[in-house]
Amino acid sequence: MDFLLLLLASGLVSGAAYGLIAMGFALIFKSTGVVNFAQGELVMLTAYISFTLYSTFDLSFFPLMLVTIPISMAIGLALERLFIRPMLGEPIFAIVMVTVGLAVVLRGITIMIWGPDPFNFNAGIPTEVVELGGVPFYPAQLYLIGALAVLTAAGWAFLRFSRMGIAMRAVAANETAALLVGISVSRIHAIAWMLSAAIASIAGVLFAANFKLAPDLWFQGLRSFPAVILGGMDSVIGSAVAGLVIGVIENLFQGYVGQGLREISGFIVIVIVLMVRPFGLFGSRDIERV
């Protein structure tokens, strides 16, 4: 029983990281139709920047994020303007290839600046263990789960009630019609990249605080893919939930079936899910009615 609880708890922690990264994916995919293969690298780069800010100014977590997030948003905006915007009108496949190239470049730049050795980075989060329902947690673990909860709620409210959030869904639904009501589609794309980069930085910092800050952080982007697909690619809230599901499943597999199965269990799950529901658990089935 205790073993199960522990597995569930650590599953929720790694699942929260998947969920956050998947949310960033979904946000860009939903409003621009692009699968951003550089999302993992965005997570990595922003975490390293945050690390430098932390070691330079010795900030605690919230002030640190207050500085990290705007910088990350600026990076997201710059990437969109410099590399994605000029590709407008090209086939989606070509744009996706640009993000693949971008991923390699960002990875290279990060390793060039910060080197290949891992750092300890607690992001200004306290380190004394706290106990919750008999399960011991590090505060960083609770911050990660808390961040997912807060961002999921905020994301839901934003997409549902704010004009900009509704406009984002409108662009996803019908780009030409969005232009015809006066929505600037390119501005929506830029906002999607900015918000996605903000979420990436939160994911990156909290992941690094829980595990370590190392150049293989980008790989979490790929590891989050089952969550992205399970969430249905374009559901921001769905990806968050799917992240938790995948995290828990992975840990249960590891605990009860075998070590090596952890890595592939997520992918096994999505194969099964896709056979039953091709649009993921939460994705939008295209509404077609004439």
Added chain:
Amino acid sequence: MLALNNIQILYDRAIEAVRDVSLEVPQGAIVALLGSNGAGKSTILKAISGVLYQEDGEIMSGSILLEGERISGAAPRDIVRRGLLQVPEGRALFSTLTVEENLVMGGFTRSRSETAAGLETVYGLFPRIKERRTQISGYLSGGEQQMVAVGRALMGRPRLLMLDEPSLGLAPQIVETIFEAIVKLNAESAMTVLLVEQNAQLALQTASYGYIIENGRIVLDGPAETLRSNQDVQEFYLGFSGGERRSMRDVKHYKRRKRWLS
């Protein structure tokens, strides 16, 4: 109010969809643009709204003027801000959004208070969609969807409203509701209308002036009554059986004209 001067439009820099089209929509008028499938009607509306680039279309020559100012080349958002709104062909709703979200997006360029007032106006015109305000628009009936599409455009406070085949595939009763609303807005708030239709009967009853386009060219234009009583239009457009005169010239004429019937 709106003037197109010798517009030529190419798709993919190769396919000529519109050639040398000039037309004028005077302030406060309802003008009809009639033509059969593929004549170039939607292409013209897309050019006016500035969204041709989405389909690799381009205005190669000519100009589009709104109150004497050139709008060809302007961003769609700026064209909307200047009060030029379009109800696109096939409705093109934001199908995953609710009815009210669709309408609120229609007022995207307007202030919050204008949006609130706009909702009231639209729901007043189309009470049926008020009942469905929280429903996902993609699941509405075709008629209800068309009301949402018209309502969404009205939310942008159009000074000139363009409608692309609003009657297509709808029951007569719904067509009547929609056309009544348009005529009412035209009469009461001086909203100018450019109406694209294949249903010439309906369009020429509603409009005061009409243009007939065929293969990307304007082949005939005139006041609605003149067009209605025009022999060619009657025979080949309104579906009246023709008179007795049949010269060779008429036959040739017929062959040319009948294309916009098919």
